[in-house]
Amino acid sequence: MSDLTAKLTLNDGRELTLPVHKGSLGYDAVDVQALVKNHLFTFDPGFMSTASCKSSITYIDGEQGILLHRGYPIAELAEHADYLEVAYLLLFGERPDKTQYQDFIKLVRNHTLVHEQISRFFHGFRRDSHPMAVMCGVSGALAAFYHDALDINNVAHRELTAIRLLAKMPTLAAMCYKYSIGQPFMFPLNKLSYAGNFLYMMFATPCEPYEVNPVLERAMDRIFILHADHEQNASTSTVRTAASSGANPFACIAAGIASLWGPAHGGANEACIKMLEQIGSVDRIPEFIARAKDKNDPFRLMGFGHRVYKNYDPRAKVMRQTCYEVLQELNIQTPLFDVAMELERIALNDPYFIEHKLYPNVDFYSGIILKAIGIPVSMFTVIFALARTVGWIAHWKEMYNQGNIKIVRPRQLYVGHEQRVFTPIDKA
Structure with missing residues (x-):
């Protein structure tokens, strides 16, 4: 724990001082455990701003594209x-x-x-x-x-x-x-x-x-x-x-x-291959690129961008080279791989993709590799589970x-009915 503290001031006059934990890398974390004693808790859908534990296994910096084990x-x-x-x-x-x-x-x-x-x-x-x-x-x-x-x-x-x-x-x-x-x-x-x-x-x-x-x-x-x-x-x-x-x-x-x-x-690489099959041929790529750029079109390019990485996925750099090695070794010539390689070229050069940081991610390349090896799409996530x-x-x-394990018990922001009287159905 660092010497830093965070102060929370509510407009009802309450003031809370919360300790701040400092990690070896990355963001500091405000310890909000004391909130419940004051009849408060945080609202964080998806837990994207919540550290649920202390861990020394893996560190990710999504802004810089860093992954450390x-x-x-x-x-x-x-x-x-x-x-x-x-x-x-x-x-x-x-x-x-x-x-x-x-x-x-x-x-x-x-x-x-x-x-x-x-x-x-x-x-x-x-x-x-x-x-x-x-x-x-x-x-x-x-x-x-x-x-x-x-x-x-x-x-x-x-x-x-x-x-x-x-x-x-x-x-x-x-x-x-x-x-x-x-x-x-x-x-x-x-x-x-x-x-x-x-x-x-x-x-x-x-x-x-x-x-x-x-x-x-x-x-x-x-x-x-x-x-x-x-x-x-x-x-x-x-x-x-x-x-x-x-x-x-x-x-x-x-x-x-x-x-x-x-x-x-884990199903993202499976979805990526299905998308490539949907596109079908290189001459149809402009149509799907236009759809991907259209905010009103539900179509999304799978295998591009990442929820965590706002830069190039560091795993994708390794996977890209491996992908080329496999395709060269097997000498496979199919429309699906032609579509994949042309999509990759566009993503790495098109201003829209660069501006929105929609770089090919690890799922894009791993799906192509697994498909080339002869592994059916239905097995992709199984292999992910094996590795993970x-x-x-x-x-x-x-x-x-x-040690000192606490059972996970998230809270909720209740937005349902206030307490009401239940009338038996035969008297309603």
């Missing part, structure tokens, strides 16, 4: 680390040394298998179920299979739960895909990397050998890194809210997955490590 810029992590190294950093606060890194990889590999009975659980879903619906169900069902270490007040149990979730999410995600297309589930192949193993479980079959393309493996690893955590977003806040009640950690993650499913959150799981776990762990 434990102080490290996201571009440096994506360039020089792999996903499991970033996962270790998020979970434990510091980078691992070589021995810690190798031990961590072995530990994760020891938990990549899921209980065999979970495979039967899938058969309760319709074949045409959306993979995110299945993912919500099976992730929550993990609590029914791994209840040997669920004392959330036990540090060792929390560590084991974190590793289990990190290790099993790729297996479950690939199973969601395989079930949807009627192919047999593929067991993890632990000699592969985290990203390589996921691609193997997605695309291999028992019929013939499958070799992981190193360019696609690196692209998938970067997608995982760039989606690993993003501060107090909707799904992370959902996980923390559920955890504040002492809920089962697998249920907390399932809640996060449900929140992520929304088109305004480590961020959710890191915040869940941080909550319990900090």
Whole structure:
């Protein structure tokens, strides 16, 4: 807490002095906890001006386009680390040394298998179920299979739960895909990397050998890194809210997955691809650009701009290069990718886009990459959930490590009827 204070003066003569907390980076925060004692509380729809917790995991400066994990810029992590190294950093606060890194990889590999009975659980879903619906169900069902270490007040149990979730999410995600297309589930192949193993479980079959393309493996690893955590977003806040009640950690993650499913959150890259398909061809782009600029037209360009970043999304810079590497490697020539590249060119040069800071964001490029790799659009958000799981776990762990957890209980500004008398219906 800093020496600064904030004074709130009401026109009824009341004056309140509120303490101000100072973070290591970013804005100061006025502590408004004392308001309730004076029969007041803040009104902040969307909680855009509210800090719900103290955290040392991720920092975002939307004005400057900065994203740091434990102080490290996201571009440096994506360039020089792999996903499991970033996962270790998020979970434990510091980078691992070589021995810690190798031990961590072995530990994760020891938990990549899921209980065999979970495979039967899938058969309760319709074949045409959306993979995110299945993912919500099976992730929550993990609590029914791994209840040997669920004392959330036990540090060792929390560590084991974190590793289990990190290790099993790729297996479950690939199973969601395989079930949807009627192919047999593929067991993890632990000699592969985290990203390589996921691609193997997605695309291999028992019929013939499958070799992981190193360019696609690196692209998938970067997608995982760039989606690993993003501060107090909707799904992370959902996980923390559920955890504040002492809920089962697998249920907390399932809640996060449900929140992520929304088109305004994790479904954005899916919406982006659907938009590109709607445009259809390069010659129709001017029509849709005009519609996007028309305030009276409900059409919006998906994959451009960001609620947090008022500058270029720092993740998009990395993803853009990766996108070009993948398209070059696969040598795919389709109208959809032609539309995407022309839209990108316009967005980076058109004065309207520049003035309104509608730069291509990470969802724009990641959707193109996933589509090029051969992953169906319905699986995009599942992969986002897979990658974001480590961020959710890191915040869940941080909550319990900090202690003194208060159950989340937002207030409301009531605008309904005042108290009135209820008359029995037969006397009305």
